[in-house]
Amino acid sequence: MxxxxxxxxxxxxxxxxxxxxxxxxxxxxxxxxxxxxxxxxxxxxxxxxxxxxxxxxxxxxxxxxxxxxxxxxxxxxxxxxxxxxxxxxxxxxxxxxxxxxxxxxxxxxxxxxxxxxxxxxxxxxxxxLSAGAPVACSVPPLPASMTLTRFLEDRRATADGGPLLADVQKAVKRSLKAQGLNLKVLEEEVRTDPQITAVLIAAANSAALHHDGQVQSLLQALNKLGSTQSMNLILGLALKRSAKLNDPLLSGYAERYWALSLHTAEYARTLARVLELDEERCYCAGLLHCLGELAVLRCMQEWRQAGGELDETSIEVALEQSAAAYGSALRTRWRLPLELRELIAAVYHLGGGVYSREALVMNLVGQLVHLPAEAPLDAVVESKAARLLKVGSSELKRLHKA
The missing domain is CATH 3.40.50.2300 (Response regulator)
Structure with missing residues (x-):
């Protein structure tokens, strides 16, 4: 049998x-x-x-x-x-x-x-699988007393992270060449996806592979994991529940946070290159700084699939209340390198003490991405990050218009 x-x-x-x-x-x-x-x-x-x-x-x-x-x-x-x-x-x-x-x-x-x-x-x-025998799995309904706030609190410790924003199947297909999987092509295909980037960096730094220093960029992670394991992990992410957001309201919010992540990442890479700093690590920090918001959106899709109600007000309240805690929990649970976590945190604020130049870059671009296109740069020019980096208004104007 x-x-x-x-x-x-x-x-x-x-x-x-x-x-x-x-x-x-x-x-x-x-x-x-x-x-x-x-x-x-x-x-x-x-x-x-x-x-x-x-x-x-x-x-x-x-x-x-x-x-x-x-x-x-x-x-x-x-x-x-x-x-x-x-x-x-x-x-x-x-x-x-x-x-x-x-x-x-x-x-x-x-x-x-x-x-x-x-x-x-x-x-x-x-x-x-028995031949021809269907396997049906329904989503268990929510308890009658369950609220969205309680649901998100309960899911925070086990949340899978953000939704996939890259087309995984297409990315792998384009990366497969006659001689095997081309890691450089795969990196170009998925480098804009926060979830894939975070998971591969975390996997490359896991206990089983942790030697020769910590990995802090996607290309480093791909090279350390190798083509087969990289592909397996990426395809495995696509198998998870709610890997893609199919709710139009939630996917609209996800697109906005993805755009903000990409904008921050590109700003960070450009400024790091000008200052001759680690541009790939700064790019990754910018890309990952909205992972908490994306993870909350993914959990809210599970809430809706289980029968919960959602509207714009409840989504925005949930994001405001839970995103920071989700992001922190994921970065800690996945054991992302401390240096990378510090750069992500610097997008929001500079803590006390001594700052690395990369942290100052992330704080500066965090201020820039939240400025309207025609807003004056005076406050950013006078900020601690700009002054310590000795970045003036002309450089900031060029970066802000890029």
Missing amino acids: TVADSPSEPRVLIAEGDPWVRDMLTQVLLSVRCDASLQVCADGHEALSALASQPDLIIASRELPGLDGLDLLRSVRAKRRQPPLPFILLSSRSDSASVREALPLAPTAYMSKPLNMDSLRQRLEQLL
Whole structure:
């Protein structure tokens, strides 16, 4: 009997040490069986304890912290369950000796990292889908007493971030060349998307890859992750719920915040180049500074999908009340580099103490982007950031009109 033959929703155990690969596996699995009951573990000992829940399928990394995935598979096979419990073993070790070591334990599949998403999906479809059997997953309705404020407070700690603003499928297709995925082309295709930029930078700085200094730009992240893992993570983002905003009212707000993000990023890059500073890091900080607003908009789409009411007033109040907290929570939870977080914060205000020149740049462009096109620049020229950078009115006028 395969998992698909089970009359109830499948119970799936995912054991993976890297948080971003763990999230990607979750999204791929839910895209195949949205009704699956998931138990997600970050280390082998936790996964071993989770066997008591009697999963119908296990997806585990061989390189798990604590007890490794091969020992986990060995424990599963020692129970001599019939038919054997489906077990997909993932590993960064694809040499013949490593594969031969696992074969006597009869893994259902031995898949090399970086993963081939299409192969993984096909294998999951074989295991989890009965031929012709539809899988329907409805959005649970909101409790009668739930308010939008409470809903957003509850979602803040687990929010997925902002919606995707780039066309992911088109970007990947354009980046695929005869010799494989061209990372430079992919960077050009997705560099304007705040969500993709933030996630790839966070993934490149995760514990599994953290060496040789921190990554603080999209191109650095792509080069560190490599073509396959970069593509997997980007495609995985597209599988998440509310990855795209389909509500016209919410998507209109998202377009405005996206335009503001791009405007800030371009200003920051231009000024950093003039001052011979790190223009790519300044560009990223500008691009990511509205991620909190975009994340709130994405959560409000989930609110509406669950039956909640929205109008312009409630959207604007929610953005004012929740955006800053959402942005801060995401940057902290994703462990974006401290230097990058400080530059993002500088768009809004300069804290006390010593300022880096990049932070002064971000504060200055933060003031500029909120000025109407014909407004006088006097206050910006006299600001602390302009004075410390020794940027005069002529330079600011050229930047503001660019």
